[in-house]
Amino acid sequence: MRRDQMSEITILAGTNRSGKREGFNQIIIRPGDTLSIVGPTGSGKSAFINDIEVLAQADTVTGRRILVNGVPPSDEMARDPSKKPIALITQNTRVIADLDVSRFLKLHVEARKQTHIEHLIENTITLANEFTGEEVTGAMSMTALSGGQTRALLIADAILVGRTPILLLDEVENAGIFKERVISCIKECQKTVVFVTHDPYLALRTDRRIVMSNGAVVKVLEPRERERTAIARVSEIDDLLWDLRERIRSGDLIGEEDATDKEIGVNA
Amino acid sequence: MKLVIIAGPASVGKTAVVRQIIREFHETSNPAYVKIDVVRAFEDEELREEFGIPTRKVYSGDLCPDHAGIMVLQDAISWAQNLGSGLLIIESAGLCLRCTPYTTQSFGIAVLSAVSGSNSPLKMAPMIAQADMAVVTKTDLISQAEKEVFREYIKEVAPSIDIVETNAIQGTGMRYLMKALGAYPDLSEAAQIVLRGSPPLGVCTICIGKKEIGWQHHFGVIRPLEEADNIYRGD
Numbered sequence: 444m445r446r447d448q449m450s451e452i453t454i455l456a457g458t459n460r461s462g463k464r465e466g467f468n469q470i471i472i473r474p475g476d477t478l479s480i481v482g483p484t485g486s487g488k489s490a491f492i493n494d495i496e497v498l499a500q501a502d503t504v505t506g507r508r509i510l511v512n513g514v515p516p517s518d519e520m521a522r523d524p525s526k527k528p529i530a531l532i533t534q535n536t537r538v539i540a541d542l543d544v545s546r547f548l549k550l551h552v553e554a555r556k557q558t559h560i561e562h563l564i565e566n567t568i569t570l571a572n573e574f575t576g577e578e579v580t581g582a583m584s585m586t587a588l589s590g591g592q593t594r595a596l597l598i599a600d601a602i603l604v605g606r607t608p609i610l611l612l613d614e615v616e617n618a619g620i621f622k623e624r625v626i627s628c629i630k631e632c633q634k635t636v637v638f639v640t641h642d643p644y645l646a647l648r649t650d651r652r653i654v655m656s657n658g659a660v661v662k663v664l665e666p667r668e669r670e671r672t673a674i675a676r677v678s679e680i681d682d683l684l685w686d687l688r689e690r691i692r693s694g695d696l697i698g699e700e701d702a703t704d705k706e707i708g709v710n711a
Numbered sequence: 712m713k714l715v716i717i718a719g720p721a722s723v724g725k726t727a728v729v730r731q732i733i734r735e736f737h738e739t740s741n742p743a744y745v746k747i748d749v750v751r752a753f754e755d756e757e758l759r760e761e762f763g764i765p766t767r768k769v770y771s772g773d774l775c776p777d778h779a780g781i782m783v784l785q786d787a788i789s790w791a792q793n794l795g796s797g798l799l800i801i802e803s804a805g806l807c808l809r810c811t812p813y814t815t816q817s818f819g820i821a822v823l824s825a826v827s828g829s830n831s832p833l834k835m836a837p838m839i840a841q842a843d844m845a846v847v848t849k850t851d852l853i854s855q856a857e858k859e860v861f862r863e864y865i866k867e868v869a870p871s872i873d874i875v876e877t878n879a880i881q882g883t884g885m886r887y888l889m890k891a892l893g894a895y896p897d898l899s900e901a902a903q904i905v906l907r908g909s910p911p912l913g914v915c916t917i918c919i920g921k922k923e924i925g926w927q928h929h930f931g932v933i934r935p936l937e938e939a940d941n942i943y944r945g946d
Contacts, residue, residue, distance in 0.1 A: 493883075496855065502886045522874070522887065524859040531855045540829045540857050547860060554859040600856050 450474060450512055452495065452609065452635075457506035459487075459659030465507075466661050470653070472635055474608060479646040480639045482655030488639040489534065491655065492611040495637070496531040497521070505658065525556040530601035531611040534639075536590040544568065544588075544596065545581035551604050563603060570599035570628070574620045591619035598625055602632055609635045616642040644681040647674045712792055713740070714898045716813050717802045718777075718838055719822030720831075724848035725802055726754045727879035728822055732800060733762050734882070735889045740797035745787045747771060747780040748804040765794050767936070774941060777803055777810040778917055779934055781906065784814070785925025786936035788901045797897075808835040811842075811908045814924055816898040818891070819843045819907070825850045825861055825876070832864040839865060841907045844873045844891060851878040 452472040456465040472478065480488045487505070494507045498521040501508050511520065511528070520526045540547055548564045557563055564581065571579045574595035579588065588596065594615065601610055610629060615638065616622055622645065629636050640646050647670055654662035687697060715732065719725050733742050744766040746754045755766035767790070771779035780803045791799040803812045813819030821842035823831060826849050832839055839845050845865050850858050862874055873891060877884040898904065906922035916929040926933040932941045 493851070497883055499883070500886060503883050504881050518887065524862065533854050535852065535854065538857060539826050539853060540860055542829055542860075547856075550860040550863045551856050554863045597854055597856055605856070 453510040453513060454495065455508040455510065456660070457494075457501070457503075457508075459657045461657070463659070465659040467663055470660070470663060472609070472637070474635055475633055476635050476651070477649040478637045478651045478653060479649040480637065480653045480655060481641070481646050486655040487658040488655050489613055490658065491653070491660070492531060492613060492637055492639055495609075496529055496611055498527075498529075524554045528607050529609045529611060530605035530607040532594065532597050532601055532613060532615065534613040536593040536597075538585045538588065538593055540585050542585050543581065544579060544583050544585060547585050548581075548600065548604065551600060555604055555606070557604060557606065567596070567599045567603045570603060571596040573628070574598055574625055576619070576621075589619075595620050602628065602634070607634075609637070611637045611639075613639045614641065616640060616645060644674075644677050647677055712788075712796055712897055713798045713892070713895055714788065714814070714817035714904075715798065715800045715820065715892065716817045717800065717820045717822060718812050718842070720808060720824070720827070720835065721804065723822050723824035723827065724879045725822045726758075727848065728820065728846055728877075728885075728888075729754070729800055729802055730758070730761075731879060731882045731885045732798075732888070732892065733758065733764065735885075736798050736892075737762050737764060741795060742798040742800055743791040743794055743796035744800045744802070745769065745783075745791075746802050746804075747776045747783070749776055752804075754802065765791075765796070769934075769936065770939075771934075772941065774932060774934060775807070775810070777812045778915070780812050781917055781924050782926045782929065782934040783936040784904070785901065785927070788898070788904075790936060792901075808838050811837050811840075811906070813841050813843075813907045814904045815907060816896075816900070816904050818895045820846055820888070822846045822848060823865070824848050825853050825858060829861065829864055832861070832868050836868045837908060839872065840869045842869075842872065843895075844875060844888060845869070846879070846888060847874065847876045848879045850876045851881075851883070 454470040456467055458464055480491055482488055490505055494503055494505055495509055498509045498516045499507050500515060545564055548567055549560060552560050552563055568579055568581055575591045577589055577592050579592050579596055615625060638645050638649060646652060652664040653660055717725050717729060736742050742764050744758055744764060746752045746768045749771055752768045755768040759766040769779055769783055780801060788799060819842040821839045823845060825847050858876060865874055875884055875887050904924050909920045915931045926935050930944050933944050934941050
C-alpha cells in the first residue's frame with residue numbers, strides 16, 4: 444500500500460495515569476478530518492499525538508493501540524520513514540543537528556525517498572517563508588534558527604518533504620508563525636490534521652475536539668454548527684490581537700480607541 | 712543461553728535499554744548482567760535490587776574497559792551458565808569508540824543518543840557497523856524530521872543495520888528489539904566465540920588482533936573475572 448492511499452487511523456483506548464480505562468472505545472480519523480486536542484498542561488495531549496506518531500502497540504505509557512485501515516500497521520510502515528503516513532511537529536523548536544538548512548532538507552528528502560531534490564529544497568524554503576516573517580535561507584545553520592523559523596521550516600518540510608496524508612501539530616501557535624496561512628495551506632493540500640492547542644481559535648476551527656485530563660481522553664466533542672457564531676466572533680478578536688501583537692512588537696504605543704468593545708465585536 | 716553485548720558512549724542510555732530488556736525477559740529467561748566500567752559503577756546494584764537478578768561489575772582500572780570486557784567474557788559466560796541463566800547481558804562502558812566489543816554468537820547492540828549531534832554515528836562507525844542493531848535513544852527530545860536525518864547518518868555507516876528509535880525510559884519502540892532478541896539463537900559453543908572485528912593497532916595481544924575471548928588466550932596484562940587486580944602473564 445502506498446502512503447497516500449491510506450484511508451483511516453483508529454485509536455484504541457488505553458488507560459489514564461491511575462490505570463483506569465479511557466472514556467472511549469475507539470476514535471477514527473478519516474482523510475481530511477481536522478481535530479484538536481485540548482486540556483490543561485500535563486493532561487496527556489502530547490502523549491496522545493506521540494502515540495499516533497510511533498504507531499503505538501500498547502508499548503507506550505498510555506497503553507493505547509493504533510490501527511491503520513482497521514489493522515495493526517506493518518513493521519515496515521512503523522519503522523521506515525519513507526513508508527510512514529504521519530508527520531509530527533513537536534512543541535520543541537530546538538534543533539540539535541549541526542547542519543545548514545539546505546543540507547538538513549537534502550538528507551530528509553533522501554530519507555523520505557523523494558525525487559527532484561534541489562527543486563524540493565527550494566520550494567520548502569519558499570513555503571517556510573510564507574509561514575514566518577523572519578526570512579529563512581538555505582545557508583543558515585539549523586541550530587541558529589529562531590523558534591518561529593524552525594517551526595515554519597518544519598511545517599513546510601512536513602507538507603512538502605514528508606508529504607504525508609496526516610499532520611500532527613503540537614502547539615503551533617506558540618512560535619511566531621502565521622497560523623492562518625498554515626491552516627489554509629493544510630486545507631489546500633487536503634491533509635488530515637491534529638492540533639494540540641491552547642488557542643481558542645484553532646480549537647474552534649476543527650471538526651472534533653478531544654478533551655484530555657489526567658493522561659486520558661475524557662470527552663470527544665463534535666460541535667458541528669453549534670459553535671459557528673462563536674467562531675466568527677473569536678476570529679475578529681483573534682485578528683485584533685494579531686494586529687495589536689504586531690504593533691506592540693514593533694514598538695508602537697497603543698491608544699484607547701484601539702481596543703474598544705465595538706472593534707472587537709463583543710457586543711455586536 | 713543468549714548473549715547480548717551492549718556498547719555505546721557514556722550517558723546515551725545504555726542502562727535504560729538494559730532495564731527494558733530485563734523487564735521483558737525476566738519472567739522467562741532468568742537474565743544475568745555484567746557491567747564493565749572504569750572507575751565507578753552502580754548499575755549492578757540498582758538492577759539487582761530492582762529485579763532481583765544476579766549481577767556483577769568489573770572495574771577495568773588501568774585497562775581499557777572493552778579490553779577488560781574481552782578478558783573476562785569467557786569467565787562471565789561460565790558464571791551465568793552455572794546460575795542457569797537464559798540471557799547474559801554484558802554492558803561495556805567502551806570509551807574511545809574505536810573498539811567493537813561484539814563477538815560471534817552474541818546479539819550486538821550499539822546505543823546512540825539522538826541528541827549527540829548529526830556526526831556522532833560517523834565518529835563511532837566501527838561500533839555501529841559491526842552491531843546487529845542500533846538503538847537511538849532520547850528521540851522524544853528531537854523533531855521527527857531530525858530523527859529521520861539522524862537515521863540517514865547511521866545508514867551511511869551501516870546501510871543495512873536494524874535501527875530502533877526509542878525513549879528508552881518509557882520503552883517506546885522497543886518492541887522491535889525484543890522481537891529480534893527473542894528470535895536470536897542461543898550461543899552454541901562458548902569456546903569458539905571470537906571478536907567480530909579487530910581492535911585498533913597496539914601492543915597487547917588484543918590490540919595486535921587476537922580475537923579469542925577469555926584471559927587464558929592472552930598475554931601481557933590480563934584479568935580473570937574473580938581477580939580484582941590485573942595480572943601480568945609473560946609470553
